[in-house]
Amino acid sequence: MTEHIPLVSVIIPCYNYGRFLIDTIESAKNSHYPAIEIIVVDDGSDDPFTLRVMDKLSVDFPQITLIKQANQGLPAARNAGIRVSRGKYILPLDSDDLIDPYYITKSVWHLENDEKLAFIYPLVKLFGYESGVWVTEAFDADLLLHHNYIPASAVYRKRLWESLGGYEESMRSGYEDWEFWIRAVENGQKRLSARGTTFLL
Template identity: 45%
Template sequence: MHPKLSIIIPCYNYGQYIEETVHSVFASTYENIEVIIVDDGSTDLYTIEVLNKLKRKAKVTVIRRENGGLAAARNTGISFASSPYVLLLDADDLIESTFIEKGIELLESNKNYSYVYPLVQLFGEKNKTWITLPFNFFYLKFRNYIPATIIIRRSSWEKVKGYDENMREGYEDWEFLLRLGKKGLFGARINEILFFYRKHSGSMLEDSKKKHWILKKRIRKKHPDLYQFYFIQFIVFLFIELFRRITGKILKFDL
């Protein structure tokens, strides 16, 4: 019996995209799934209409809550999940049909991995491949190279008490991965394009990038233990980054 997986899809006024997102989920080669859509206080009437239609589908649950931001919506969805594995997916993105199958297979065969992430294909206003890097926790402290869409053990989410709901301006996924890493809960890359990220104006990521340095400083302030001797660590990171750009490989290093 294949273990069950819950797909958590936060949605705020994304009715124009979410049906395509759900369709990509049900095109999956992995059948033992449930879909939990968290309506984060949508005000758009079309979105509400679409969600009312989707909740009539088998294996789909729609949870409505007051607007609390992406982190709160993800936590709400995961708390309702009845599965040992969870896939985080935004309401405007898509997955490749074999992503869940390959992700579960990797996690089931490697108990040391807490989550998996793939290579990413951008589409929409920009079309390019995002070559995510093999997991390296030191490197992750300085660059968020892992997409928010991951397949994770629910038990790992529980161990760090979920996403920080105070991080409403963005980078909540990065901060979540750092807290996982502090507990020795690491990820693994699937070296295939299995996730499709829609680039469009008005997305939360685009807004977060405008506040990049503010949010990055907030993360450092929240985790001073990770950033002791910051200047020295940053110099080491720059060396690793230079080496990566020259060789295409990422050095393993811990500090």
């Protein structure tokens, strides 16, 4: 990583979550990893406060790419952001999430040092209405069929998203990330649980 620092694209879909969005953007900007782009996808927000936040984004954060679209649901919003991304790696980040400053650095280090790895996922610290730590389980393909223990904000290569055809846009009511990981398993991908990395929801 001393000779080549790959770009990481942080994709932040937002639908009426303007009250959290700035903190999420600041969390990504505060990453110690030196090469990121941030793409915010406004998925047809109609909340007045969120609309005001969106109107100010280009002024307050001129380096951010903002995409506006009619409401199509979370998986379509993620796909829209990833489609225009330039990064080798993708970090989907929901608009009420925060990341540890070293999360991207640690994730890219693992992925750069093992081409067989498909994605990296972390431990999760809960805040707000819930508290505690979600100790995500070590990867087990059979266990994944029973429940999803992989956070949506795992870091992966963009070519994985391309090979899978993106997130399934018909799954607007949820579980789109679980379905995405299952298809990755079906493609014979190898993964790593990044123990010791903290992820804040």
